[in-house]
Amino acid sequence: MIEGKESFCRNSVNALLGKLAHMMFSSMFRKAKDLGIHPGQVPICAWLYHHNGCRQKEIVEALKIKPSTVSVSMDRLEKSGLITRKQDPQHPRVVKVYVTEKMEECYRALKSVLAESEEMLTSGFSTKEKELLQSYLLRMAENLEHMQNPERMQNQEKCGKSRGQEEV
Numbered sequence: 001m002i003e004g005k006e007s008f009c010r011n012s013v014n015a016l017l018g019k020l021a022h023m024m025f026s027s028m029f030r031k032a033k034d035l036g037i038h039p040g041q042v043p044i045c046a047w048l049y050h051h052n053g054c055r056q057k058e059i060v061e062a063l064k065i066k067p068s069t070v071s072v073s074m075d076r077l078e079k080s081g082l083i084t085r086k087q088d089p090q091h092p093r094v095v096k097v098y099v100t101e102k103m104e105e106c107y108r109a110l111k112s113v114l115a116e117s118e119e120m121l122t123s124g125f126s127t128k129e130k131e132l133l134q135s136y137l138l139r140m141a142e143n144l145e146h147m148q149n150p151e152r153m154q155n156q157e158k159c160g161k162s163r164g165q166e167e168v
Contacts, residue, residue: 013140024117031113035106036080041073042110048083049107053096082106 009015028039037045043063051058056074060067074097077083082103088094099107122130 024121027117028113031117032110035109035113037082037106037110038073038076040069041077042114044070044073045077045082045103045107045110048077048097048099049103052099055094055096059097077103 025039028042032039032042044059044065047059047062048054051062056067056070059065059070063070074083074085078085080102082100084098084100085095086098088096122133125133
């Protein structure tokens with residue numbers, strides 16, 4: 001009976017997601033380090049690449065990261081020459097974040113690393129299985145978001161967006 005409990009703990013969704021996250025973070029750390037970024041900055045770099053000239057507040061809102069975390073990352077990315085921050089000429093109190101040529105090169109390499117990683121993770125999966133996995137992970141993320149911010153999720157549901165009812 002103890003063996004069954006231990007097996008459950010090792011094979012629970014929480015345990016498996018934790019193990020995957022740890023393994024991915026370790027792998028990404030090694031690869032990202034070569035590019036001059038911290039693995040925690042990967043989502044920020046990707047978002048900035050696609051939203052060049054945004055405000056830090058937009059990054060906070062889009063990625064659901066604490067403002068202090070984004071601020072520290074911006075300082076480090078700027079110090080590394082991956083971004084620049086400039087005052088908006090039309091709104092002097094607004095500072096916008098711009099990617100540099102170095103960031104563009106870094107992002108292309110990062111994109112390749114991420115594609116490689118995803119290919120390795122889903123090796124042997126059919127296209128349908130990959131789609132299912134992605135839909136399950138998205139639903140899990142929505143469940144967590146709902147748990148962390150129930151008022152916002154209730155408003156979305158009132159607008160016709162119902163949790164977990166996507167077609168698979």
